[in-house]
Amino acid sequence: MTLNRAWVLARRPEGAVRTSDFAYQEEAFAAPLLAEGEILVRTRIISCAPTIRNWLNPPERSYRGAIGIGEPIRGMAAVEVLESRHGQFSVGQWLTAVAPWQDYAVLRPDAAAVPVMAIEASVDPVDAMTLYSPNSLTAYFGLFTVGEPKSGMTLLVSGAAGSVGGMVCQMARIAGCRVIAVAGGQDKCRWLEEEGGADVAIDYRSSDLPAALKAASPDGINIFFDNVGGDILQAAVDRMAPHGRIVLCGQLAAYDSNEPAAGPQDMMKLVYGRIRMQGFVVGDYADDYASAITSIRRWEAEGRLRNRYDVRDGFRCIPNAFVDIFKGRNSGTLIVRI
Amino acid sequence: MTLNRAWVLARRPEGAVRTSDFAYQEEAFAAPLLAEGEILVRTRIISCAPTIRNWLNPPERSYRGAIGIGEPIRGMAAVEVLESRHGQFSVGQWLTAVAPWQDYAVLRPDAAAVPVMAIEASVDPVDAMTLYSPNSLTAYFGLFTVGEPKSGMTLLVSGAAGSVGGMVCQMARIAGCRVIAVAGGQDKCRWLEEEGGADVAIDYRSSDLPAALKAASPDGINIFFDNVGGDILQAAVDRMAPHGRIVLCGQLAAYDSNEPAAGPQDMMKLVYGRIRMQGFVVGDYADDYASAITSIRRWEAEGRLRNRYDVRDGFRCIPNAFVDIFKGRNSGTLIVRI
Numbered sequence: 238m239t240l241n242r243a244w245v246l247a248r249r250p251e252g253a254v255r256t257s258d259f260a261y262q263e264e265a266f267a268a269p270l271l272a273e274g275e276i277l278v279r280t281r282i283i284s285c286a287p288t289i290r291n292w293l294n295p296p297e298r299s300y301r302g303a304i305g306i307g308e309p310i311r312g313m314a315a316v317e318v319l320e321s322r323h324g325q326f327s328v329g330q331w332l333t334a335v336a337p338w339q340d341y342a343v344l345r346p347d348a349a350a351v352p353v354m355a356i357e358a359s360v361d362p363v364d365a366m367t368l369y370s371p372n373s374l375t376a377y378f379g380l381f382t383v384g385e386p387k388s389g390m391t392l393l394v395s396g397a398a399g400s401v402g403g404m405v406c407q408m409a410r411i412a413g414c415r416v417i418a419v420a421g422g423q424d425k426c427r428w429l430e431e432e433g434g435a436d437v438a439i440d441y442r443s444s445d446l447p448a449a450l451k452a453a454s455p456d457g458i459n460i461f462f463d464n465v466g467g468d469i470l471q472a473a474v475d476r477m478a479p480h481g482r483i484v485l486c487g488q489l490a491a492y493d494s495n496e497p498a499a500g501p502q503d504m505m506k507l508v509y510g511r512i513r514m515q516g517f518v519v520g521d522y523a524d525d526y527a528s529a530i531t532s533i534r535r536w537e538a539e540g541r542l543r544n545r546y547d548v549r550d551g552f553r554c555i556p557n558a559f560v561d562i563f564k565g566r567n568s569g570t571l572i573v574r575i
Numbered sequence: 576m577t578l579n580r581a582w583v584l585a586r587r588p589e590g591a592v593r594t595s596d597f598a599y600q601e602e603a604f605a606a607p608l609l610a611e612g613e614i615l616v617r618t619r620i621i622s623c624a625p626t627i628r629n630w631l632n633p634p635e636r637s638y639r640g641a642i643g644i645g646e647p648i649r650g651m652a653a654v655e656v657l658e659s660r661h662g663q664f665s666v667g668q669w670l671t672a673v674a675p676w677q678d679y680a681v682l683r684p685d686a687a688a689v690p691v692m693a694i695e696a697s698v699d700p701v702d703a704m705t706l707y708s709p710n711s712l713t714a715y716f717g718l719f720t721v722g723e724p725k726s727g728m729t730l731l732v733s734g735a736a737g738s739v740g741g742m743v744c745q746m747a748r749i750a751g752c753r754v755i756a757v758a759g760g761q762d763k764c765r766w767l768e769e770e771g772g773a774d775v776a777i778d779y780r781s782s783d784l785p786a787a788l789k790a791a792s793p794d795g796i797n798i799f800f801d802n803v804g805g806d807i808l809q810a811a812v813d814r815m816a817p818h819g820r821i822v823l824c825g826q827l828a829a830y831d832s833n834e835p836a837a838g839p840q841d842m843m844k845l846v847y848g849r850i851r852m853q854g855f856v857v858g859d860y861a862d863d864y865a866s867a868i869t870s871i872r873r874w875e876a877e878g879r880l881r882n883r884y885d886v887r888d889g890f891r892c893i894p895n896a897f898v899d900i901f902k903g904r905n906s907g908t909l910i911v912r913i
Contacts, residue, residue, distance in 0.1 A: 291843065300847040466842055485846045500838025500845075504804055505629065507838075507854035508823045509638040514853070516846035 241266035242552050243309045243339035250293055253493045254563060256556040258293065259310065266341050271322040276344050278316035280336050282366050285559045285571040286312055286400070287464075290492040298497070301350070309337035313351070313371055315362040316344070323347075331356040333365055338555055340575070352523045367400075367570045368537065368544040369530050375486060375519040376404035376462075377529045380412070382522065383484045383515050384460040388413025391454055393473055396464030396489055397435065398425035399562075400546075400570035405462045406434035407542050414460070417453045419446070419469055421565040428568075432543065447472045457481065465489045466498045474501045477512050485516040493563050545569030579604035580890050581647045581677035588631055591831045592901060594894040596631065597648065604679050609660040614682050616654035618674050620704050623897045623909040624650055624738070625802075628830040636835070639688070647675035648893075651689070651709055653700040654682070661685075669694040671703055676893055678913070690861045705738075705908045706875060706882040707868050713824060713857040714742035714800075715867045718750070720860065721822045721853050722798040726751025729792055731811055734802030734827055735773065736763035737900075738884075738908035743800045745772035745880050752798070755791045757784070757807055759903045766906075770881065785810045795819065803827045804836045812839045815850050823854040831901050883907030 240263045247260035271277060289312045296303040304310060314336040318326050323346055326332060334353040336342050346353035356365040367373075379401075380386060392409040396402040397418030406429060409416050418435035420426055426438035437453045439446065450458075450472050457478030463470055467490030473483070488498035501507065507514065522529075536542035547567045549558045552575045561567055578601045585598035609615060627650045634641040642648060652674040656664050661684055664670060672691040674680050684691035694703040705711075717739075718724060730747040734740040735756030744767060747754045756773035758764055764776035775791045777784065788796075788810050795816030801808055805828030811821070829836035839845065845852065860867075874880035885905045887896045890913045899905055 300843055470842075485842060487846065488842050491843070497841035498843050499840060500842050502837060503835035504808075504823060504826050504838050504854075505638055505829070505836050507852065508825065509856060510854060511856055511859065512854050513851060514845065515851040516842075516849050518847060518849055521849065 239266040240264070241339055241341045243337065244555050245307055245309050246293060246304050248306065249295060250290075250493070252495055254290055254293065254560055256560055259556040261553070268320065269343055271320055271343065273322050274345055274347055276318050276323050276326050276346065277320040278332070278334070278336065278342055278344055279319055280314050280316050280338070280340060280342065280575055281331070282315040282362055282575065283336075283338060283555060283573050284313040284366050284370060284372070285555070285562050285567075285573065286372065287487060287489050287492060287562055289559070290563070309339050311335055311337045313366070315356065315366050316342075326353070326355065331362050331365070333370070340552070351520050352526075354526070363546070363548065363572065363574075364544065366572050367546040368542075369533060370400075370570065371519050372400040372570055373404045373533055374522070374526055374529055376401045376408055377533065378519055378522040378525070379462060379484045379486050379517055380405055380408050380460075383517050384462060384482050386412040386414050386460055389415075390459035391415045391417065391456060391478070392460040392462065393417045393419065393450070393454070393458045393476075394462040394464070395419045395466075395469045395473075396487070397429055397433070397438065398422075398565075398568065399464060401486060402462070402464050403433055403545055403569050404542075408536075409460075409462075410434040411536060411541055417450070417458070419465075425565075425568070433545075441469065447475065450476050460484065462486060463488070466491055470500075471502055474503070474506055474512070477506070477510050480511045481513075483512060483514040485514055489563075547571045549573045551575070577604040578602070579677055579679045581675065582893050583645055583647050584631060584642050586644065587633060588628075588831070590833055592628055592631065592898055594898055597894040599891070606658065607681055609658055609681065611660050612683055612685055614656050614661050614664050614684065615658040616670070616672070616674060616680055616682055617657055618652050618654050618676070618678060618680065618913055619669070620653040620700055620913065621674075621676060621893060621911050622651045622704050622708060622710070623893070623900050623905070623911065624710065625825060625827050625830060625900055627897065628901070647677050649673055649675045651704070653694065653704050654680075664691070664693065669700050669703070671708070678890070689858050690864075692864070701884070701886065701910065701912075702882065704910050705884040706880075707871060708738075708908065709857050710738040710908055711742045711871055712860070712864060712867055714739045714746055715871065716857055716860040716863070717800060717822045717824050717855055718743055718746050718798075721855050722800060722820050724750040724752050724798055727753075728797035729753045729755065729794060729816070730798040730800065731755045731757065731788070731792070731796045731814075732800040732802070733757045733804075733807045733811075734825070735767055735771070735776065736760075736903075736906065737802060739824060740800070740802050741771055741883055741907050742880075746874075747798075747800075748772040749874060749879055755788070755796070757803075763903075763906070771883075779807065785813065788814050798822065800824060801826070804829055808838075809840055812841070812844055812850070815844070815848050818849045819851075821850060821852040823852055827901075885909045887911045889913070
């Protein structure tokens with residue numbers, strides 16, 4: 238008998254997410270009859286992205302489709318097509334898609350909020366889930382389209398040792414920016430300065446952040462790529478140079494709290510500083526993914542962009558891996574091979 | 576003996592600004608010897624703009640050059656040139672400039688943060704201080720450059736019966752927007768709906784603002800032109816349509832408090848909504864003032880833009896007039912003829 242294992246939402250997290258918020262389930266798997274436009278997939282790799290935390294909240298705080306109690310968790314995954322009734326996808330192909338945390342699933346690509354995309358045969362699926370993943374694309378479009386970097390600018394990035402942040406550091410350096418990286422822990426900061434593309438890395442756990450930021454940005458900050466929000470956002474607003482841009486990518490600091498992510502304490506600083514704050518969602522740029530990936534490949538081939546990921550193995554470890562993100566226990570993109 | 580009267584800052588306001596925060600002074604006036612580049616002017620009309628309130632705060636909360644205790648208040652004014660050692664300005668000419676609240680003053684146009692501009696002889700100085708004033712230009716550039724209105728969009732404006740807000744309503748309607756205006760008091764709301772360009776006016780004093788806003792914007796808000804901040808900003812964020820723009824012009828609700836103007840309570844709404852919030856300062860657009868004024872004139876000539884102002888007379892009434900703005904006792908641009 239083939240089993241279909243699943244991780245479902247046992248209860249909505251109160252504050253910090255815990256492994257006990259998830260429940261393991263298994264049932265006998267019987268291949269379903271597909272409707273036109275559907276594909277049956279086997280989940281091979283899942284990515285533990287912080288944004289999934291938002292979908293564990295009650296509907297009014299999930300922003301995009303809360304996951305119901307008892308429903309499988311979903312997130313970005315590399316999946317293998319087992320059966321297809323969709324003209325674009327064929328058996329044996331690997332795809333990236335938002336899929337449930339379970340072994341087998343039926344997807345309907347044309348109705349997916351996040352584009353389902355084929356992984357080219359020449360690409361390692363691990364690379365597809367890391368270097369060429371939506372996380373890298375998030376860094377790319379947030380930085381280049383919303384942030385508009387120019388050579389000589391000073392860029393600040395929070396969550397700099399994370400999946401998106403690590404890419405932002407390196408891409409901003411490629412764009413000619415001076416990069417200030419904020420991360421939690423001295424090991425991460427050392428790595429960011431030595432290998433990760435940062436000119437200065439600030440450990441927010443052991444620093445007086447406003448003072449450290451002031452010392453690191455004598456001419457102010459032109460672009461702040463914000464993955465974290467909270468105190469770092471407040472400190473950044475105080476250091477923004479006139480006409481600076483704040484790229485709103487995520488607000489990790491608030492995901493694990495019961496409070497929403499508070500905005501700047503003083504909006505007049507945005508008025509007089511002519512500051513632009515802008516939220517974005519990577520899916521809006523799907524038409525330009527291919528050209529972004531071409532750039533990412535070229536930078537990698539030139540040795541200017543390094544892939545950094547943290548890989549775990551086994552279906553059972555998914556909740557542990559997910560919780561580790563919020564404890565800062567990952568080094569780059571955290572994926573789980575099933 | 577000629578007197579030079581002045582209103583100076585007696586003390587920094589605690590909370591709501593009061594007339595007793597200002598002190599009247601007079602001294603004998605003796606024409607000074609001008610240095611190269613200076614002009615001696617007589618102040619003829621002053622404009623009571625809310626932004627002056629920020630400069631009464633301590634330096635750390637004034638954003639741009641706090642006024643010192645005992646120093647004259649400064650603000651936008653129409654002034655007459657009495658003597659000139661500046662090649663561009665000649666005796667008898669009237670100018671708009673930031674000038675102190677006193678009868679006579681020496682200005683140095685090339686060092687001015689806000690451009691000093693000649694009022695054409697054919698233009699009534701009252702019109703120059705109202706319809707063609709920096710307030711109208713603020714509405715124009717904030718709306719068209721930051722807000723980017725398109726026909727059919729829904730625009731919300733706070734402080735809609737004020738100098739900037741009143742212009743935004745009318746200009747947004749010219750741009751083809753559906754206009755929702757928020758103002759304080761039923762008289763203002765009636766005027767806004769009947770003559771001021773608003774499709775719907777909401778009296779924030781007598782309404783449940785979130786409910787009224789929801790009813791007035793079934794498809795959400797594409798552009799929010801914010802003069803006020805506070806509760807109206809919170810309510811607007813909840814109603815923004817995807818990819819909406821929030822034009823940060825001012826935060827009047829906070830000017831008279833001892834607290835800074837708080838930002839949105841939930842930044843994730845900006846992320847998932849792809850919302851852009853952008854501060855601006857009209858002086859950045861000085862190179863384009865002439866073409867903006869050409870548009871404003873044309874719209875006025877076509878009967879599509881009405882000038883609305885509230886004029887007071889006499890140097891002594893300036894503090895009263897200024898305080899009236901924060902009580903909502905003005906109808907459009909509030910100016911004082913000296």
